[in-house]
Amino acid sequence: MYLSGDAWHRRGVLREIDIQFMNAGGVLFGVKDYVLALMEYVAKYDATLNFFHTLTAVDGDAKTATFRVAKPDTTATEITTGFDMIHVCPPQRAPAFIRNSPLADAAGWVDVDPATLLHRIHANIWSLGDVMNAPNAKTMAAARKQAPVVADNVIADIAGKPPVSAYDGYGSCPLTVERGKIVLAEFGYGGKVLPSFPKWVIDGTQPSRLAWALKAQALPQIYWNGMLKGREWMAEPDRIDA
Ligand SMILES: Cc1cc2nc3c(=O)[nH]c(=O)nc-3n(C[C@H](O)[C@H](O)[C@H](O)COP(=O)(O)OP(=O)(O)OC[C@H]3O[C@@H](n4cnc5c(N)ncnc54)[C@H](O)[C@@H]3O)c2cc1C
Incomplete structure (x- = not known):
C-alpha cells in the first residue's frame, strides 16, 4: 500500500486513485510507537483505513471482494466492494503436516514455551520460525534470534542440563513507507521496543534512509555470509540463570 501510494504520488496520479486498506484486526500496526509515523503516510497517500474487515471471497472476473465486517459490540455484516487492483495477504497458518500432528496446539501451531522454545509436552522437541506458537511477530528477523536459543538449549539438553538460553520475542518489520525510506519497527514480547541501533543512528519510530540502506544493501550480505x-x-x- 505504502509503496504503491508513493509511486502514484510521484507520478502525480494519486488524486485519481482511491486507496482502501482493509484489515481483519483493529489497528494499523500492533506496536503503538510506530503508528504515528505510519499514520503520516496514510494521510499523505489519502488511504482510508477499514478495520475488522476479514476478506471472505474475491471474484476476479467481476472485480469484487467480499468482507465480513465484525466490529466490537456490533452485529457482523457482509460487504462486497469493487476494485481495479487488489493486493491480498492470506491468513497465516502452519503446513498441514504440522497442523494435523500431535505437535500442534488448538490453533495448529507447534506448541512451545515462548522463552526456551522447548515443546510444552514433548521434552525432546524444540521449534522456531513461523511454524510455532510463541506470540512474536512472524519474521525472519525473529527466526534469526531464535536459532541460537534453540541451539544452546539442545546442546545443554544433550549434556543433561536444563535450558540455558531464552528468547525475548524480538521481531522486526521493516515498513517500506516510501521508495528510499523505511520505518524500522523492532520489538519483543508485549510490544516492548527493542532497537538494534542507538536512536541517533536509526530512530525506528521515524522514516529513515539509513534503515532502507540497511535492508536493501547490508542485510543481504549479513544474511548470506553471516546468519x-x-x-x-x-x-x-x-x-537463563541457573
Ligand atoms: C511478503 C513477505 C515479506 C516478508 N518480509 C520480511 C522482512 O522484511 N523481514 C523479515 O524479517 N521477515 C519477513 N517476512 C517473514 C519471513 O519470510 C518469515 O518469517 C520466514 O521466512 C520464516 O522462516 P521459516 O524458516 O520459519 O519458514 P519458511 O521460510 O516458510 O520455511 C519453511 C519451509 O518449509 C517448506 N515445507 C513446507 N512443507 C514441507 C514439507 N511437507 N516437507 C518439506 N518442506 C516443507 C516450505 O517450502 C519452506 O521452504 C516476510 C514474509 C512475506 C510473506
Whole structure:
C-alpha cells in the first residue's frame, strides 16, 4: 500500500486513485510507537483505513471482494466492494503436516514455551520460525534470534542440563513507507521496543534512509555470509540463570 501510494504520488496520479486498506484486526500496526509515523503516510497517500474487515471471497472476473465486517459490540455484516487492483495477504497458518500432528496446539501451531522454545509436552522437541506458537511477530528477523536459543538449549539438553538460553520475542518489520525510506519497527514480547541501533543512528519510530540502506544493501550480505553460516554477532540470546 505504502509503496504503491508513493509511486502514484510521484507520478502525480494519486488524486485519481482511491486507496482502501482493509484489515481483519483493529489497528494499523500492533506496536503503538510506530503508528504515528505510519499514520503520516496514510494521510499523505489519502488511504482510508477499514478495520475488522476479514476478506471472505474475491471474484476476479467481476472485480469484487467480499468482507465480513465484525466490529466490537456490533452485529457482523457482509460487504462486497469493487476494485481495479487488489493486493491480498492470506491468513497465516502452519503446513498441514504440522497442523494435523500431535505437535500442534488448538490453533495448529507447534506448541512451545515462548522463552526456551522447548515443546510444552514433548521434552525432546524444540521449534522456531513461523511454524510455532510463541506470540512474536512472524519474521525472519525473529527466526534469526531464535536459532541460537534453540541451539544452546539442545546442546545443554544433550549434556543433561536444563535450558540455558531464552528468547525475548524480538521481531522486526521493516515498513517500506516510501521508495528510499523505511520505518524500522523492532520489538519483543508485549510490544516492548527493542532497537538494534542507538536512536541517533536509526530512530525506528521515524522514516529513515539509513534503515532502507540497511535492508536493501547490508542485510543481504549479513544474511548470506553471516546468519546462514551461523556467524552473526548481534543475535546473542538472553541467559537463563541457573
Ligand atoms: C511478503 C513477505 C515479506 C516478508 N518480509 C520480511 C522482512 O522484511 N523481514 C523479515 O524479517 N521477515 C519477513 N517476512 C517473514 C519471513 O519470510 C518469515 O518469517 C520466514 O521466512 C520464516 O522462516 P521459516 O524458516 O520459519 O519458514 P519458511 O521460510 O516458510 O520455511 C519453511 C519451509 O518449509 C517448506 N515445507 C513446507 N512443507 C514441507 C514439507 N511437507 N516437507 C518439506 N518442506 C516443507 C516450505 O517450502 C519452506 O521452504 C516476510 C514474509 C512475506 C510473506
